[in-house]
Amino acid sequence: MKTHSTIEERVEYGIEAIPEDQMVTVSLRDLKYVHALLGEFVSFFHQSAHTETLDQVRSFVGNKDAGALHVLWEAYYQRMSRMVAPLALQHDDGRFDHPLPPDFYEGRS
Numbered sequence: 001m002k003t004h005s006t007i008e009e010r011v012e013y014g015i016e017a018i019p020e021d022q023m024v025t026v027s028l029r030d031l032k033y034v035h036a037l038l039g040e041f042v043s044f045f046h047q048s049a050h051t052e053t054l055d056q057v058r059s060f061v062g063n064k065d066a067g068a069l070h071v072l073w074e075a076y077y078q079r080m081s082r083m084v085a086p087l088a089l090q091h092d093d094g095r096f097d098h099p100l101p102p103d104f105y106e107g108r109s
Helices: 007-012 028-047 056-063 068-083 084-094
Strands: none
Touching: 028 056, 028 068, 056 068
């Protein structure tokens, strides 16, 4: 029996419940911010030479105050929350929460 979900499964879970023609209005500035963030992640992780050591990854990721994690928090908690506001009530009911934990939870407390 499967005990964990993959990143692909978690991202796609429940998404089919959203009608393809349902739209939201977003700020072009916020959309560009999120797009640029995703581009930076792609740029960093597409080259294995960037992730040869844990120190390289830690330096890129940073923390909530600086680095990729800082920008990610801004994108997720500030900018994206405005974009997906119409889904907020649906999200609160767990409809988009995969029932299995991610595999990185293994052995963590």
